[in-house]
Amino acid sequence: MAPPFFVFDNRFMHDCVGCFVPWQPVAVAAPKMIRFNRALALELGLDAEALDSPLGASLLSGNQVPEGAQPLAQVYAGHQFGHFSPQLGDGRALLLGELIDRYGQRRDLALKGSGRTPFARGGDGKAAVGPVLREYLLGEAMHALGIPTTRALAAVRTGEWIHRDVGRLPGAVLARVAASHVRVGTFQYFAARGEIGSLRALAEHVIARHYPDLQDHADRYLACLHAVSERQAALIAHWMAVGFIHGVMNTDNMTLSGETIDYGPCAFLDAYDPNTVFSAIDAYGRYAYANQPIVARWNLARLAEAWLPLLDEDPQRAVTLANEVVDTFARRYQRHWIALMRKKLGILTLEAGDPKLIEDFLSTMAEQRVDFTLAFRHLSAALYGNEEPLRALWMEPTGIAAWLVRWRDRLARDGAPPEEQAEVQRLANPIYIPRNHQVEIALKAAVEHEDLAPLDRLLTVLSHPFDEQPDAAAYALPATADQAAGYRTFCGT
Ligand code: AMP
Numbered sequence: 001m002a003p004p005f006f007v008f009d010n011r012f013m014h015d016c017v018g019c020f021v022p023w024q025p026v027a028v029a030a031p032k033m034i035r036f037n038r039a040l041a042l043e044l045g046l047d048a049e050a051l052d053s054p055l056g057a058s059l060l061s062g063n064q065v066p067e068g069a070q071p072l073a074q075v076y077a078g079h080q081f082g083h084f085s086p087q088l089g090d091g092r093a094l095l096l097g098e099l100i101d102r103y104g105q106r107r108d109l110a111l112k113g114s115g116r117t118p119f120a121r122g123g124d125g126k127a128a129v130g131p132v133l134r135e136y137l138l139g140e141a142m143h144a145l146g147i148p149t150t151r152a153l154a155a156v157r158t159g160e161w162i163h164r165d166v167g168r169l170p171g172a173v174l175a176r177v178a179a180s181h182v183r184v185g186t187f188q189y190f191a192a193r194g195e196i197g198s199l200r201a202l203a204e205h206v207i208a209r210h211y212p213d214l215q216d217h218a219d220r221y222l223a224c225l226h227a228v229s230e231r232q233a234a235l236i237a238h239w240m241a242v243g244f245i246h247g248v249m250n251t252d253n254m255t256l257s258g259e260t261i262d263y264g265p266c267a268f269l270d271a272y273d274p275n276t277v278f279s280a281i282d283a284y285g286r287y288a289y290a291n292q293p294i295v296a297r298w299n300l301a302r303l304a305e306a307w308l309p310l311l312d313e314d315p316q317r318a319v320t321l322a323n324e325v326v327d328t329f330a331r332r333y334q335r336h337w338i339a340l341m342r343k344k345l346g347i348l349t350l351e352a353g354d355p356k357l358i359e360d361f362l363s364t365m366a367e368q369r370v371d372f373t374l375a376f377r378h379l380s381a382a383l384y385g386n387e388e389p390l391r392a393l394w395m396e397p398t399g400i401a402a403w404l405v406r407w408r409d410r411l412a413r414d415g416a417p418p419e420e421q422a423e424v425q426r427l428a429n430p431i432y433i434p435r436n437h438q439v440e441i442a443l444k445a446a447v448e449h450e451d452l453a454p455l456d457r458l459l460t461v462l463s464h465p466f467d468e469q470p471d472a473a474a475y476a477l478p479a480t481a482d483q484a485a486g487y488r489t490f491c492g493t
């Protein structure tokens with residue numbers, strides 16, 4: 001008999017009763033593997049060869065439930081664009097089960113687009129090929145950039161059409177791997193219902209799973225809240241350092257693990273403008289690039305609020321403790337951001353004037369809408385004396401010329417050998433990011449012509465974002481003005 005494909009070790013369903021309903025995926029017409037992530041499969045200790053197959057497509061689209069899987073739909077609440085919904089939940093997703101990866105880490109294996117669940121509300125429970133591949137691509141790109149993220153194990157065509165505003169679209173299921181799917185909204189669900197026992201059980205699950213060092217801490221709930229704050233601060237600083245705009249930072253899209261989740265309307269900055277918004281549904285710019293740290297703090301405050309009953313028996317004292325956590329977020333974020341930005345400038349030491357130096361570089365970029373990624377990358381050439389590629393990004397170079405003098409003084413005071421500065425900088429400034437126009441080209445070919453060549457090429461280039469690659473120069477270039485004009489992203493739901 002063939003061995004089971006997955007060795008599930010399901011803890012969530014035992015630890016977090018009341019968080020989910022058992023549910024089965026809906027069979028699809030004709031599952032066909034679009035992309036299987038062999039590297040991730042190996043990390044998970046899976047038989048990549050056997051799964052990258054028609055049988056794998058069937059298992060990872062929900063047509064056949066793998067042996068040992070106990071599929072369930074999670075329930076959660078959440079603030080969406082500031083408005084609280086007491087019950088959201090996986091409307092079109094299912095947790096198949098948990099796997100222990102080769103490093104001993106517990107990982108969720110989930111399906112997205114696997115049919116309606118009791119939480120589907122008006123939705124059809126389906127996902128389209130375009131958004132599924134977008135999530136695959138962006139997740140891999142973020143992973144290669146060293147940013148914590150959920151990842152795609154597979155994207156499977158369903159052989160069915162689904163219906164959206166834009167017309168009928170080919171359907172797909174995404175097999176998603178996450179450190180867990182516990183969100184701020186999961187806690188909000190129990191807090192809103194006053195179910196303190198479940199709230200506590202979920203907190204224990206999160207501590208055991210994501211913050212095991214805190215298990216014996218005398219004040220572990222408070223310590224965990226601080227730790228979540230720390231991870232979120234680090235995550236958002238990473239996003240900001242590469243110009244990532246999540247686009248829909250609702251509290252149900254913020255994980256307790258500190259991973260990026262839900263690549264709906266996300267996109268990377270091109271021309272630097274801190275107010276950039278790409279998402280078509282974000283009319284007021286709530287989730288604009290520059291707002292992300294502020295929103296993360298706001299989301300953390302919602303988590304702290306939900307955790308009040310765990311923090312102290314005395315409600316007044318609980319509020320004081322929660323406020324302390326929220327108040328330290330800005331400081332934590334700033335510390336991570338400065339550390340990353342210093343590296344982007346090739347600076348190894350600390351100086352009080354560094355934040356100003358960084359801000360001034362960004363300001364001169366904003367004034368002339370200079371490409372964020374190229375500007376930082378071209379600093380490397382400038383470090384070795386070739387300022388031309390950098391200066392050429394500015395139409396009017398007076399401001400950048402003055403800034404370069406200050407930067408050189410700072411590098412000199414830093415004292416480290418230029419090779420060392422250059423290496424630190426090279427590893428902090430990607431040359432390749434998922435450029436919006438390239439993403440669109442790759443998805444269009446895959447969706448409309450089932451041509452995966454552009455997607456594969458892009459995935460390959462993005463898998464080594466810091467290394468210059470032969471014949472990949474075009475992937476480093478910003479969109480033309482025409483391509484960039486009015487670029488909009490959609491949730492794809
Ligand atoms: P998202 O914006 O993708 O995070 O989705 C927000 C909520 O809507 C989640 O609870 C999803 O499960 C649900 N949802 C989104 N699209 C669909 C759909 N097509 N069918 C059912 N539920 C959906």
Ligand code: MG
Pocket residue numbers: 252253262
């Ligand atoms: Mg979501």
